[in-house]
Amino acid sequence: MRAAIISLSTLVVFLTAGGITAYDAxxxxxxxxxxTVGGIDIGGLRAGEVRVLLDRRLARPLERPMSVEVEGRRFSLPARRARVTVDVEASVQDALAKSRQGGPLSRLARDLSKEPLGADLSPRVTHSRGAVRSFARRVKRAFDRPARDARLRYSATGLRRVRSKAGATLSARRLERRLSTELALPDGDRRVTARLKTVEPKVSTRELAARYPTFITVDRKRFELRFFQKLRLVKKYRIAVGKVGLETPAGLYNVQNKAIDPAWSVPDREWAGDLAGKVIPGATPENPIKARWMGIYAGAGIHGTDDTASLGTNASHGCIRMSIPAVKQLYRSVEVETPVFIA
Structure with missing residues (x-):
């Protein structure tokens, strides 16, 4: 009798274990x-059903093109160009592996209690980083523009300010990151709005005057020197310039040095006659550099003259002559490095 009871118990255990195994299988x-996979509920479905569902709700939405909007303009990145792919089968296998965690008894207990597993799996979505990077750079090139510094245009008769202008730039790296995130979201709207960043000029229009506290222009045809302070015309002076063959050099120069009653180092030229190569002391009748000197280029400069009848003519050996009162007045206002434009 006892042996029969033991055999019956063994049979019950065997049948129960077999039932659990069969149920689990x-x-x-x-x-x-x-x-869930990417927020898509797949609980209670068979693997085949999951494949169909994920293809419809995951793979197909990811085939939509990505749209980028910047300043009212739109750019499209097709999924094919971005080489977007989703591995539905991998997601199915991940879900099955998660569902089969534990042993038959623990799975049976979970089924009987109807306790949800609570697992949200990330879909296996990939794309070409190179393609996305190339697209982001293309969008950037469409909008990037450098800032324009304020600058000065000068002519024989005056100065003109060219106003500064702010530029703009778009961060291709930030756009690439946002695109990469959006490409992996099947329920996203496939749209990214990017903003431009203002690029300020290094030199603003307001700062231009401070860069040019003084400026001189020389009009050789009109025999006129114009003096500007903070880009505003202050004074016009009658001058003499170089004669034919000894022309005052045209171009943009700077005041290199200044002197009061300087000595004159006579050039070793034919026109200098017996004075060639000599040094004539300042403030002497033989020295044609009267009162003040502002050197600008290779022996040429601005200086005073007592030959006021020569003003308004081509009379010098390359220098710019002014009356003595005028050159003294100009000298007081001009600093070394003052630009001098000769036209």
């Missing part, structure tokens, strides 16, 4: 309740 391709 029947659910081998069933996804546990509470499992």
């Amino acid at each position: 029947s659910r081998d391709d069933l996804i546990a309740t509470g499992v």
Whole structure:
């Protein structure tokens, strides 16, 4: 009798264990309740059903093109060009592996209690980083523009300010990151709005005057020197310039040095006659550099003259002559490095 009871107990255990095993095997391709892929609920579905569902709700939406809007303009990145791919089968296998965690008894207990597993799996979505990077750079090139510094245009008769202008830039790296994130979201709207960043000029229009506290222009045809302070015309002076063959050099120069009653180092030229190569002391009748000197280029400069009848003519050996009162007045206002434009 006792042996019969033991045999019956063994049979019950055997049948129970066999039932659990059979039950568990029947659910081998069933996804546990509470499992989602990218927010898509696949709990309680068979693997085949999951494949169909993920293809419809995950793979197909990811085939939509990505749209980028900047300043009212739109750019499209097709999924094919971005080489977007989603591995539905990998997501199915991930879900099955998650559902089959534990042993048959623990899975049975979970099924009986109807306790959700609570697992949200990330879909296996990939794209070409190179393609996305190339697209982001293309969008950037469409909008990037350098800032324009304020600058000065000068002519024989005056100065003109060219106003500064702000530029703009777009961060291709930030756009690339946002695109990469959006490309992996099947439920996203596939749209990214990017903003431009203002690029300020290094030199603003307001700062231009401070860069040019003084400026001189020389009009050789009109025999006129114009003096500007903070880009505003202050004074016009009658001058003499170089004669034919000894022309005052045209171009943009700077005041290199200044002197009061300087000595004159006579050039070793034919026109200098007996004075060639000599040094004539300042403030002497033989020295044609009267009162003040402002050197600008290779022996040429601005200086005073007592030959006021020569003003308004081509009379010098390359220098710019002014009356003595005029050159003294100009000298007081001009600093070394003052630009001198000769036209």
